[in-house]
Amino acid sequence: xxxxxxxxxxxxxxxxxxLVLEHANLEIKRFFSLDSQVYREGALPARTKEILGLVxxxxxxxxxxxxxxxxxxxxxxxxxxELVDALGLGLVVGGSITIPHLRRAMKTWMELMQxxx
Amino acid sequence: xxxxxxxxxxxxxxxxxxLVLEHANLEIKRFFSLDSQVYREGALPARTKEILGLVxxxxxxxxxxxxxxxxxxxxxxxxxxELVDALGLGLVVGGSITIPHLRRAMKTWMELMQxxx
Amino acid sequence: xxxxxxxxxxxxxxxxxxLVLEHANLEIKRFFSLDSQVYREGALPARTKEILGLVxxxxxxxxxxxxxxxxxxxxxxxxxxELVDALGLGLVVGGSITIPHLRRAMKTWMELMQxxx
Amino acid sequence: xxxxxxxxxxxxxxxxxxLVLEHANLEIKRFFSLDSQVYREGALPARTKEILGLVxxxxxxxxxxxxxxxxxxxxxxxxxxELVDALGLGLVVGGSITIPHLRRAMKTWMELMQxxx
Amino acid sequence: xxxxxxxxxxxxxxxxxxLVLEHANLEIKRFFSLDSQVYREGALPARTKEILGLVxxxxxxxxxxxxxxxxxxxxxxxxxxELVDALGLGLVVGGSITIPHLRRAMKTWMELMQxxx
Amino acid sequence: xxxxxxxxxxxxxxxxxxLVLEHANLEIKRFFSLDSQVYREGALPARTKEILGLVxxxxxxxxxxxxxxxxxxxxxxxxxxELVDALGLGLVVGGSITIPHLRRAMKTWMELMQxxx
Numbered sequence: 001x002x003x004x005x006x007x008x009x010x011x012x013x014x015x016x017x018x019l020v021l022e023h024a025n026l027e028i029k030r031f032f033s034l035d036s037q038v039y040r041e042g043a044l045p046a047r048t049k050e051i052l053g054l055v056x057x058x059x060x061x062x063x064x065x066x067x068x069x070x071x072x073x074x075x076x077x078x079x080x081x082e083l084v085d086a087l088g089l090g091l092v093v094g095g096s097i098t099i100p101h102l103r104r105a106m107k108t109w110m111e112l113m114q115x116x117x
Numbered sequence: 118x119x120x121x122x123x124x125x126x127x128x129x130x131x132x133x134x135x136l137v138l139e140h141a142n143l144e145i146k147r148f149f150s151l152d153s154q155v156y157r158e159g160a161l162p163a164r165t166k167e168i169l170g171l172v173x174x175x176x177x178x179x180x181x182x183x184x185x186x187x188x189x190x191x192x193x194x195x196x197x198x199e200l201v202d203a204l205g206l207g208l209v210v211g212g213s214i215t216i217p218h219l220r221r222a223m224k225t226w227m228e229l230m231q232x233x234x
Numbered sequence: 235x236x237x238x239x240x241x242x243x244x245x246x247x248x249x250x251x252x253l254v255l256e257h258a259n260l261e262i263k264r265f266f267s268l269d270s271q272v273y274r275e276g277a278l279p280a281r282t283k284e285i286l287g288l289v290x291x292x293x294x295x296x297x298x299x300x301x302x303x304x305x306x307x308x309x310x311x312x313x314x315x316e317l318v319d320a321l322g323l324g325l326v327v328g329g330s331i332t333i334p335h336l337r338r339a340m341k342t343w344m345e346l347m348q349x350x351x
Numbered sequence: 352x353x354x355x356x357x358x359x360x361x362x363x364x365x366x367x368x369x370l371v372l373e374h375a376n377l378e379i380k381r382f383f384s385l386d387s388q389v390y391r392e393g394a395l396p397a398r399t400k401e402i403l404g405l406v407x408x409x410x411x412x413x414x415x416x417x418x419x420x421x422x423x424x425x426x427x428x429x430x431x432x433e434l435v436d437a438l439g440l441g442l443v444v445g446g447s448i449t450i451p452h453l454r455r456a457m458k459t460w461m462e463l464m465q466x467x468x
Numbered sequence: 469x470x471x472x473x474x475x476x477x478x479x480x481x482x483x484x485x486x487l488v489l490e491h492a493n494l495e496i497k498r499f500f501s502l503d504s505q506v507y508r509e510g511a512l513p514a515r516t517k518e519i520l521g522l523v524x525x526x527x528x529x530x531x532x533x534x535x536x537x538x539x540x541x542x543x544x545x546x547x548x549x550e551l552v553d554a555l556g557l558g559l560v561v562g563g564s565i566t567i568p569h570l571r572r573a574m575k576t577w578m579e580l581m582q583x584x585x
Numbered sequence: 586x587x588x589x590x591x592x593x594x595x596x597x598x599x600x601x602x603x604l605v606l607e608h609a610n611l612e613i614k615r616f617f618s619l620d621s622q623v624y625r626e627g628a629l630p631a632r633t634k635e636i637l638g639l640v641x642x643x644x645x646x647x648x649x650x651x652x653x654x655x656x657x658x659x660x661x662x663x664x665x666x667e668l669v670d671a672l673g674l675g676l677v678v679g680g681s682i683t684i685p686h687l688r689r690a691m692k693t694w695m696e697l698m699q700x701x702x
Binding site: 502503507510511519520523524525527528547550553554556558560561562 | 619620623624627628629633634636637638640641642644645664666667669670671673674675677678679
Binding site: 130133134136137140141142144145148149152173174177179181182 | 646665666669670672673674676677681682684685687688689691692695
């Protein structure tokens with residue numbers, strides 16, 4: 001994520017997703033569709049799935065993915081203690097190498113909690 | 118995990134954890150303790166945390182970690198459709214490179230569902 | 235891959251893929267379908283795509299994935315010097331941590347070249 | 352890659368490579384030499400090798416490496432449909448965690464196709 | 469690390485660590501404490517441990533972690549030839565995919581050696 | 586590493602390295618040579634370099650690489666407390682996902698300390 005905060009990240013993400021889909025082949029389009037489907041309510045609720053997406057993104061150390069799922073966790077009404085619980089679990093699984101991403105995640109979450117969108 | 122199934126895996130895991138702790142320094146002991154604490158009920162229920170541990174293990178492609186969390190998911194009463202939902206999400210996040218681990222996870226889960234312990 | 239060679243690997247892979255698909259949700263089925271589609275001839279020939287799959291598998295250090303793509307490279311008529319070129323490139327990209335996988339890849343390739351199937 | 356586009360990236364890459372080689376020991380110098388050699392025409396053509404380098408870089412999620420190989424793919428005359436085919440394959444292998452890198456790759460490729468150098 | 473150099477990095481790191489610890493649960497606090505303890509003199513001297521932290525950070529490709537350990541290596545009196553030896557070893561283990569991080573590491577080290585703090 | 590212990594591992598490693606070098610191109614041969622050179626005494630002593638190789642192997646989660654460097658650490662006279670210190674550091678950097686490798690490392694080290702070769 002850029003230093004310009006969540007809103008700038010979300011705008012660039014959307015613009016570049018449009019660019020990808022404009023030039024994508026069928027397989028890329030299908031993958032993007034699948035990437036939406038797995039977060040929809042199924043046997044597990046959407047809320048749990050966003051927390052799963054967040055922790056997977058943290059242990060794989062992808063700042064953009066973490067930022068995206070933080071926004072979605074906010075939309076799903078995840079509380080700060082729940083979020084901290086999830087991040088702490090990811091930290092122990094992924095080790096100290098995830099700490100820079102944890103730092104940036106906490107900064108983005110605070111921004112989102114303060115009405116940043 | 119060895120091909121001898123879940124029970125052999127769990128027995129070897131316990132024996133080797135004992136070996137590690139016998140020779141461990143204070144930091145390793147503290148890490149092992151922390152590794153138990155993050156899965157205990159907190160702001161998130163233990164059941165959700167085990168699913169988080171499972172998906173994190175799948176995307177990081179660790180068979181032993183997947184097997185361990187499958188056993189714990191069974192203990193927490195996770196249903197097969199919930200498990201499949203979680204594995205499908207991990208597959209999309211982590212890509213086809215996780216498929217060999219997904220295959221072995223499904224085999225272990227079926228063993229656990231059939232009373233293997 | 236087990237030590238029983240390529241044929242045992244391929245048989246177990248097929249049996250476990252069947253198990254996965256028997257219990258899969260729609261997303262997992264779609265992913266498996268997509269995973270076949272991206273290796274079909276498109277703008278790039280299937281042969282090149284299998285070499286791409288092989289090198290991606292080597293740098294991500296997945297023995298089963300390497301074995302699978304070695305079998306497919308053999309089917310597509312990739313020569314040993316071409317294969318060695320691809321593995322050498324993967325070795326330099328992925329570093330010495332890939333060497334154990336390179337060793338097993340070479341063993342499997344030799345088995346495949348000697349008519350093992 | 353910085354947000355200043357491909358040209359700024361290429362200039363900084365060259366300046367810092369000079370800095371590394373100025374202070375490098377023999378092993379680092381030999382590695383850098385080897386890193387050039389594996390992309391030269393051998394049993395596989397240089398064009399295929401650049402596509403291999405690109406896909407390996409995408410699945411390992413290295414933006415700078417992706418940008419470098421995009422520039423080389425352009426030099427080798429790789430077409431946009433071929434590039435999209437390669438990126439789609441990498442996306443399926445590496446999963447949704449590669450999407451932020453895919454987005455930036457597409458942006459850089461469009462810049463290169465429009466004469467950015 | 470941002471392009472503003474080591475000092476800006478160190479300041480932001482400290483500010484965000486404070487933010488993390490302000491909102492952290494007990495597990496995160498314990499992890500942060502453990503993360504300090506493992507670098508203290510034990511059976512291995514602190515100096516060796518910082519070089520270990522540096523090489524682990526390089527092969528795991530974490531710029532912020534590399535920058536932090538470069539600062540600590542400087543504090544522990546690691547010489548440039550020792551540092552180059554460690555980076556060269558990490559390069560061979562981790563492969564060419566680490567080169568962008570090696571480039572930035574060398575830039576930061578030169579800044580630290582010239583009195584940047 | 587197979588379950589047959591260090592000696593079986595070392596024998597298979599040597600046999601397969603021979604197979605690789607028999608079929609290798611010039612780049613692979615040069616990489617293997619470089620992979621020996623970086624562990625020779627330089628600005629850092631060989632002993633420190635083997636500990637670096639061990640920790641890098643642990644955080645990258647490569648059992649064969651860990652086993653190899655454990656053998657070399659034994660040759661270089663690394664003590665058990667030093668080894669435990671290094672493993673504990675790697676555990677904190679790499680997280681709980683490294684624990685299965687730590688377990689197997691401890692088993693191999695105990696075998697080596699009891700005269701297994």
